[in-house]
Amino acid sequence: MDRERLKGHLDLLLLAVLEDEPAHGYVVITRLRERSDGGFDLPEGTIYPALHRLERAGLLVSDWVEHAGRRRRAYALTAAGHRELAAERASWTRFARGVIAVTGATA
Amino acid sequence: MSARGAGDGPATRVDDPVEDYLDQLYARLPADARGARRLLAEAEDHLREATAAGVAEGLPVVEARRRAVDRLGDPRAFTRAAAVSSWHRPSWAAIRDLTWAAARMAGIGLVAIGVSGGVAAAMNAAFGRHFVGGGPAGVAYPTAACAHFLAVHPGAASCAQAAMLENSQDAVSLRLLAGLVGLLVLAVGNAPAMVHRRRGGRPRRSSLPSTLVPAVGATAFGAAGAVLVGLAADDTVVGVSSGAGYYLSGGLVALAVAAAYAISLNRVLPAYGA
Known part of the structure; x- marks a missing residue:
């Protein structure tokens, strides 16, 4: 997928991969890659600033956790993050349905 | 590499x-x-x-x-x-922190004005009330203003002396009033954080860069202090308006506040490897 187009949906994607359980940055990136079958291939360095931005916006919360002797920053959705995800997901679904209906593309 | x-x-x-x-x-x-x-x-x-x-x-x-x-x-x-x-995308936290930083600086400015009222009072006592309240020689006050000045200061020998006493008194009382308003602003602004701490909460970290407030404070109060001291010097030489102490009292306090912000800024800067 085109990287610029992907960046426009990065917030939704990050919130979605953190929906079920907290994770640190590397796992977030791994989940993005695995769930997209390798289709979402952003420079991994862009993920961290995006996570920080979402945290500043109050959609994520993070804290250091110890794992195998290393400190990691684990991110989790806030209540506002869950609401934002639901709203963005609904918006995206409406948009995708519209595009598919107009272009005749298949999902 | x-x-x-x-x-x-x-x-x-x-x-x-x-x-x-x-x-x-x-x-x-x-x-x-x-x-x-x-x-x-x-x-x-x-x-x-x-x-x-x-x-x-x-x-x-x-x-x-x-x-x-x-x-x-x-x-x-x-x-x-x-x-x-x-x-x-500025978060609500950033907007809230920026608003509080601006209000806090305004509160500190008002308190500084109040302190300058105290300095003006000290100058009145030390150098005479003409040093703060004195106006240019030969100025003619409107009749109504003269009547007001003489009513407030019945012991004055002339309208000019009554005006000087009024100016020196206002420089103290009105500024002290501004200082009280400043203390109120700071108290109201700090109240949520104090309640939070008394309930055992951890101090909340500001989302603003730590250099922002001290840098703005040092610049703003430094500029204000320089202008006021310059006006005091101009009054001493030219004598175009109130007594030199009127501006000097404010200028000295503004420069002191600027110095405090500069020290605060200097404490933060080494953390950046400056």
Whole structure:
């Protein structure tokens, strides 16, 4: 997928991969890659600033956790993050349905 | 990338793209100290984990490190994105912190005006009330103003003396009133944080860069102090308006507040390697 187009949906994607359980940055990136079958291939360095931005916006919360002797920053959705995800997901679904209906593309 | 050849360090040192990347990242970190430490820690943890994953897939360790670095991307893009992301979409926390910082500085400014009222009172006592309230010689006051001045200061020998007494008194009383308003602003603004702390909450960290408020404070109060001291000097030489003490009392306090902000700024700057 085109990287610029992907960046426009990065917030939704990050919130979605953190929906079920907290994770640190590397796992977030791994989940993005695995769930997209390798289709979402952003420079991994862009993920961290995006996570920080979402945290500043109050959609994520993070804290250091110890794992195998290393400190990691684990991110989790806030209540506002869950609401934002639901709203963005609904918006995206409406948009995708519209595009598919107009272009005749298949999902 | 740094060149690490023979004689450039311990014999066990090997080419390590991860270390080189972290060196480059360190040199480009944003000014916010806590944010910078966090970015560096996250980048290092990411690179170590990505390297371990590469090794687990069968890559030689150096290749695994190189792939981890390549996937993380240009460190310039990493730090540039971080700098932009801080202000890309201002959060409510940032807006709230900025509003409170502005209100707090205004409160401190009002308290400084109140303190300058105290300094004016001291100047009245030390140098005579003409030093603060004195006006230019030969000025003619409107009849109504004269009547007011003489009514308030019935012991004055002339309208000019009554005006001088009124000016010197206003420089104290009105400024002290402003100081009380400033204390009220600071008390009201600090109340939520005090309640939060009394309930055992941890002090909340501001989302603003730690240098912002001291830098703005030092600049604003420094400029105000310079202008007021300049006006006092101008009055001393030319004598175009009130007594020199009227401006000097404010200027000295403004410069003191600017110095306090500058000291605060100096305490923060070493954390950035300045």
